[in-house]
Amino acid sequence: MKQLIIEGNKKLTGEIEISGAKNGIVALIPAAILSDEGATLYNVPDISDTKSLLDILELLNCPTKYANEELEIDTKRIENKVIKEELAKKLRASYYFMGALLAKFKYAEIYFPGGCNIGTRPIDFHINGFKKLGADVTIEGNKYIFKANKLKGAKIYLDFASVGATINIMLAAVKAEGKTTISNAAKEPEIVNVASFLNSMGAKITGAGTSEIKIEGVEHLGRGIIDVIPDRIESGTYIIAGALMGENLKVSGIIEEHVESLLSKLKEMGVDMKVEENYVIINKPSEYKPINVKTLVFPGFPTDLGQPISVLLTQANGTSILEETIYENRMGHIKYLQKLGANVRVNDRTAIFMGPSKLKGTEVVATDLRAGAAMVLAGLTATGTTTINEIEHILRGYENIVEKLQNVGASIRIKEDKE
Numbered sequence: 001m002k003q004l005i006i007e008g009n010k011k012l013t014g015e016i017e018i019s020g021a022k023n024g025i026v027a028l029i030p031a032a033i034l035s036d037e038g039a040t041l042y043n044v045p046d047i048s049d050t051k052s053l054l055d056i057l058e059l060l061n062c063p064t065k066y067a068n069e070e071l072e073i074d075t076k077r078i079e080n081k082v083i084k085e086e087l088a089k090k091l092r093a094s095y096y097f098m099g100a101l102l103a104k105f106k107y108a109e110i111y112f113p114g115g116c117n118i119g120t121r122p123i124d125f126h127i128n129g130f131k132k133l134g135a136d137v138t139i140e141g142n143k144y145i146f147k148a149n150k151l152k153g154a155k156i157y158l159d160f161a162s163v164g165a166t167i168n169i170m171l172a173a174v175k176a177e178g179k180t181t182i183s184n185a186a187k188e189p190e191i192v193n194v195a196s197f198l199n200s201m202g203a204k205i206t207g208a209g210t211s212e213i214k215i216e217g218v219e220h221l222g223r224g225i226i227d228v229i230p231d232r233i234e235s236g237t238y239i240i241a242g243a244l245m246g247e248n249l250k251v252s253g254i255i256e257e258h259v260e261s262l263l264s265k266l267k268e269m270g271v272d273m274k275v276e277e278n279y280v281i282i283n284k285p286s287e288y289k290p291i292n293v294k295t296l297v298f299p300g301f302p303t304d305l306g307q308p309i310s311v312l313l314t315q316a317n318g319t320s321i322l323e324e325t326i327y328e329n330r331m332g333h334i335k336y337l338q339k340l341g342a343n344v345r346v347n348d349r350t351a352i353f354m355g356p357s358k359l360k361g362t363e364v365v366a367t368d369l370r371a372g373a374a375m376v377l378a379g380l381t382a383t384g385t386t387t388i389n390e391i392e393h394i395l396r397g398y399e400n401i402v403e404k405l406q407n408v409g410a411s412i413r414i415k416e417d418k419e
């Protein structure tokens with residue numbers, strides 16, 4: 001298995017350019033199959049989740065061309081096929097093919113999705129939404145079967161503002177007859193990105209980015225075109241790296257509004273930052289004030305940055321608290337922070353940090369994607385060598401993480417299996 005090897009405690013200086021959003025592209029690729037004429041996507045991140053979805057497009061007979069962050073998808077000869085288990089389970093977002101295939105063919109067969117092991121992650125809101133639109137849903141072993149004679153617009157209320165359910169129902173409803181309303185919809189920027197893409201094809205979606213989305217069904221969807229938004233979680237991860245080890249570290253290509261909740265927490269901690277509309281310059285302060293962080297839906301503090309910011313909390317002067325409210329099991333990284341020397345304890349979904357702690361390099365595990373990001377941040381901060389195992393999780397979501405960090409002065413490399 002590949003490992004990441006980091007020699008820590010080196011100043012980070014220079015510029016890191018942010019890539020397209022993982023949680024944007026993973027929904028945009030399935031959305032593309034709704035077009036009868038194909039689609040062009042720009043700013044597409046080269047991460048393993050993108051590759052996994054391109055494999056599903058190949059199975060569906062949608063040829064693709066992907067170079068220089070530009071992705072061309074030909075949907076003209078699309079065929080409806082069972083999405084096989086080995087493809088579906090590679091990532092969570094394979095479930096967006098449920099909504100997309102159902103809208104396109106009124107029929108879909110797809111195995112259970114995969115993704116990070118951070119909680120039970122049911123998809124009952126997605127399923128209930130499809131049923132409201134007129135679909136029959138059955139489960140056969142590890143496979144879902146969706147079937148509809150026709151899909152008809154409906155009023156759908158989500159018990160929780162789920163990102164996945166909002167997007168999946170939007171996908172299923174774009175070609176349904178009449179009007180669909182999604183109430184208590186999620187407001188994450190990736191949802192706006194998907195709605196803009198569908199509207200570029202001729203869909204009639206309004207209200208994306210608010211808690212009520214309205215969709216007027218259309219019969220035909222033409223060519224789609226979209227720029228993937230910058231990854232706000234990647235942005236946040238490198239901004240935190242700057243707060244930990246930065247010396248005029250510039251993180252560029254961000255959308256300030258998308259990272260506001262993080263910036264406001266860093267200001268509270270006393271991190272030295274110059275914030276402009278599309279970049280931030282960050283310096284490590286001489287001391288960090290302790291803070292409390294509670295993860296929430298957008299525009300609150302993102303659950304995906306809870307693990308990364310926990311590394312910074314180990315460095316604050318006093319007691320800080322991180323409360324995770326979205327997932328039951330997002331504290332898998334804490335035992336490795338402890339192994340690195342952090343004074344932190346966990347009580348269910350809350351972690352209490354008593355800092356500052358001196359971190360010292362050791363062997364750790366990336367238990368999931370953002371836990372992996374936290375281990376990289378900890379490795380950059382620790383003295384000595386940190387070895388991270390199971391880095392496949394990290395490569396699913398961070399484009400060129402090694403090169404980006406090397407370019408700003410980090411000592412980080414991938415150790416291949418046979419070394």
Ligand code: EPU
Pocket residue numbers: 023026092093116119120121122123124125126127160161162163164165186188302303304326327328369370397
């Ligand atoms: N939930 C249900 N039923 C459902 C759907 C969700 O109970 O039908 C619960 C979940 O179990 C969870 C909460 O609602 O407790 C929120 O889940 P949500 O549906 O919003 O999350 P998701 O769509 O599965 C996406 C991202 C996650 C990110 C969350 C929250 C993708 C592929 N994944 O997941 O990203 O944490 O939204 O912002 O877009 C990551 O990138 O590391 C990651 C896990």
